[in-house]
Amino acid sequence: MKKSVYIQSVGSVSAQKTFDNSSFLEDIITYNDTTIRVIDPNYKEYIPPAAARRMAKGIKMSTVSAKNALTEASIEESEIDAIIVGTGLGCIGDSEKFVKDIIDNDEQFLTPTRFIQSSHNTVAGQIALGMGCKGHNFTYVHSSISLESSLLDAKLQLEEDEAQTILVGAVDELVDHHVNTHHLIGHIKEEPTETSNVLKSQTKGAIFSEGAHFFVLSNKKNEGSYAELLGIKTFNTLQIEAVETEIIHFLNDNSLDPEDIDLLILGNNGDVEFDTYYQTLDEGTFASHPKAYFKHLSGEYDTANGFGFWLANKILKGSLVPSAVLRGKHEIPSPKSILIYNQYRGENHSLLLLKKC
Amino acid sequence: MGRGVAITGMGIISAIGNNVQENLRSLTSNKIGISKITQIKTIHEDEIMVGEIEDSNPVLEKQLGIEANQWSRTVLIGSIAAKEALESAGITDINEVSTGFISGTTVGGMDKSEQYFYDYEKNPGIRQHITGLHAGDSTNKIAKYLGLEKGFVTTISTACSSAANAIMLGARMIKSGQLDRVIVGGTDSLSKFTINGFKTLMILSDTYSTPFDDNRKGLNLGEAAAYLVLESDGMVQKHRKKVLGYVKGYGNANDAYHQTASSENGDGAVLAMEKALKVAGLSPKTIDYVNAHGTATPNNDLSEGRALLRIFKDRVPEFSSTKSFTGHTLAAAGGVEAVYSVLALQNNLIFPNLNFQTPMKEFDLTPITEIKEKPIQTVLSNSFGFGGNCSTLIFSKEA
Numbered sequence: 020m021k022k023s024v025y026i027q028s029v030g031s032v033s034a035q036k037t038f039d040n041s042s043f044l045e046d047i048i049t050y051n052d053t054t055i056r057v058i059d060p061n062y063k064e065y066i067p068p069a070a071a072r073r074m075a076k077g078i079k080m081s082t083v084s085a086k087n088a089l090t091e092a093s094i095e096e097s098e099i100d101a102i103i104v105g106t107g108l109g110c111i112g113d114s115e116k117f118v119k120d121i122i123d124n125d126e127q128f129l130t131p132t133r134f135i136q137s138s139h140n141t142v143a144g145q146i147a148l149g150m151g152c153k154g155h156n157f158t159y160v161h162s163s164i165s166l167e168s169s170l171l172d173a174k175l176q177l178e179e180d181e182a183q184t185i186l187v188g189a190v191d192e193l194v195d196h197h198v199n200t201h202h203l204i205g206h207i208k209e210e211p212t213e214t215s216n217v218l219k220s221q222t223k224g225a226i227f228s229e230g231a232h233f234f235v236l237s238n239k240k241n242e243g244s245y246a247e248l249l250g251i252k253t254f255n256t257l258q259i260e261a262v263e264t265e266i267i268h269f270l271n272d273n274s275l276d277p278e279d280i281d282l283l284i285l286g287n288n289g290d291v292e293f294d295t296y297y298q299t300l301d302e303g304t305f306a307s308h309p310k311a312y313f314k315h316l317s318g319e320y321d322t323a324n325g326f327g328f329w330l331a332n333k334i335l336k337g338s339l340v341p342s343a344v345l346r347g348k349h350e351i352p353s354p355k356s357i358l359i360y361n362q363y364r365g366e367n368h369s370l371l372l373l374k375k376c
Numbered sequence: 377m378g379r380g381v382a383i384t385g386m387g388i389i390s391a392i393g394n395n396v397q398e399n400l401r402s403l404t405s406n407k408i409g410i411s412k413i414t415q416i417k418t419i420h421e422d423e424i425m426v427g428e429i430e431d432s433n434p435v436l437e438k439q440l441g442i443e444a445n446q447w448s449r450t451v452l453i454g455s456i457a458a459k460e461a462l463e464s465a466g467i468t469d470i471n472e473v474s475t476g477f478i479s480g481t482t483v484g485g486m487d488k489s490e491q492y493f494y495d496y497e498k499n500p501g502i503r504q505h506i507t508g509l510h511a512g513d514s515t516n517k518i519a520k521y522l523g524l525e526k527g528f529v530t531t532i533s534t535a536c537s538s539a540a541n542a543i544m545l546g547a548r549m550i551k552s553g554q555l556d557r558v559i560v561g562g563t564d565s566l567s568k569f570t571i572n573g574f575k576t577l578m579i580l581s582d583t584y585s586t587p588f589d590d591n592r593k594g595l596n597l598g599e600a601a602a603y604l605v606l607e608s609d610g611m612v613q614k615h616r617k618k619v620l621g622y623v624k625g626y627g628n629a630n631d632a633y634h635q636t637a638s639s640e641n642g643d644g645a646v647l648a649m650e651k652a653l654k655v656a657g658l659s660p661k662t663i664d665y666v667n668a669h670g671t672a673t674p675n676n677d678l679s680e681g682r683a684l685l686r687i688f689k690d691r692v693p694e695f696s697s698t699k700s701f702t703g704h705t706l707a708a709a710g711g712v713e714a715v716y717s718v719l720a721l722q723n724n725l726i727f728p729n730l731n732f733q734t735p736m737k738e739f740d741l742t743p744i745t746e747i748k749e750k751p752i753q754t755v756l757s758n759s760f761g762f763g764g765n766c767s768t769l770i771f772s773k774e775a
Binding site for chain 1: 420486512629762
């Protein structure tokens, strides 16, 4: 008998005021830019300044986000059986600096810190080190399904009762060289764009961003639980014509039908070339389903769907869909089941299914 | 959960051969792949020895039938090894059943990123490498080359245990029934990035590495790609597949001791081996051969040796580190050594730990230094990495 999997707590550092979990997208920050950064929490409250000085930003954001998730779950660090982190590029700021130093100094006068922090698994490793957690420790680095791979791994272990409590996280940082090069190939919008209008921009590319989202997952429900994680599926490729069919298959595999879904959360980022995947759901079976969006709030990055997953959890626990994530005026009273569909540039599609618990 | 995880195919490219047969020939004839570096221009060329794959990128591109300079070397070698694995498993239609691809890498397309770091602005002809920096991009390209569609494809990066963890996840997904079959392993090409990174950590040897020797001076970096095809019992029965061996046990733990060093007593390694034995349902005395992580750094070999003693007490099985042949191929190492473990099972051979002369003074452990024939039912393979990542796999002849 497979055990059910629950999300017990959330932690978020994003371009919105999400690290304070007491509010829920009430005060929205809008930007007019091609890239946006996280609102920095007061890192000093979480990390001793001496340690923070050499820490990559990805590690700092993750530390805050993970600590908030652990605090909310009100569990001891020793109760964490495993740590699983997804990241598209790891602490890429340190990787870039290390490469730059290699080239600029002709392979001389290098120091190990930047190399160590550029190892993709540095976040999961440092969190384990900080907590003394000797359990299963994995890092997934598969672009826009890095978080989803981590959730799948955690779900597998919790269902089989190989672990009871797992810290799952996702982090990516925004750095200059990455931004400059992705401008060159048109993956970032050419012109500054109002985030509030980005989903209707009709231009190519996305607004790039960064963030860290951590969650405590468990196979034991309690009064604080946010939601039940029913299913996860990812696809390396998916034809645009197959999106609706695959979603229906996925729901059926989880003993649900389209009419059981109260809300779709979609990963539109305002890239006119690739939002077409989501637009197929405006017709056909899901035409009249309520739909919510979040990348006009979070921006786009490999683990941006961490914001989407955070959003779904907050909606299910609070029985409230904030108006900031809706287009037009909808009333969605107390949704019970949410499906999240995300993809990036037509690759690495993911479906996540959550239920109120 | 009584399901077996069968290995039905494998592929490899390393410094000692471009396919499984060539690797076996080198392992049985003491042909080592360690030399001066030739394919990367580095100021350290006289201070280090590496395990380079013989073929240059143009040769590999020609073999794969792809255009010049479109892919990172990590993708090129990965495609070659993954293709051999599929062919050896007799798979002609990769999409006919639910198939996954899980690959480990640490550098991804870093070889190209470092080469063109300052050139992207003025040279549009090389911008295909910009997105190649994503580790996941290299995996997706290999999956595409294999023709895999709508599949479960992901990438694991846990430093030098990446491929071992890819094999572990694949085995777990087969056991739980989520996939019918899965291609698992890893790929890493050499790059200035890793050469200089390991150089700053002062753990590179200036000569042939000597695992488990008292006078060991550090590791030789290497490059390789290696993959296994894993299939469920159902697939094996239905298609009457030839089985090369089984993934019998696996264990993952974190040392939680230091970012780059292993704990003195190998706590993480002990936990990983204990878990793997438990999953396999085997006692330590049933292990016939240990393919050690054995990087030949002072820290690893001491820590791993102590961990072996803690698990096996005074009956440590015959063991060797094949990194003396290939160099330390980082993310690919767990895949390379999985292939060698299966070759050990198939041929009843223990491959030698070359260059060993003097036992370490801390304990009484001597690796196998000459090729040895012996009936082998079970092989235990260790892979450890930065960030405290410790992984153990157990391979067996019988399910």
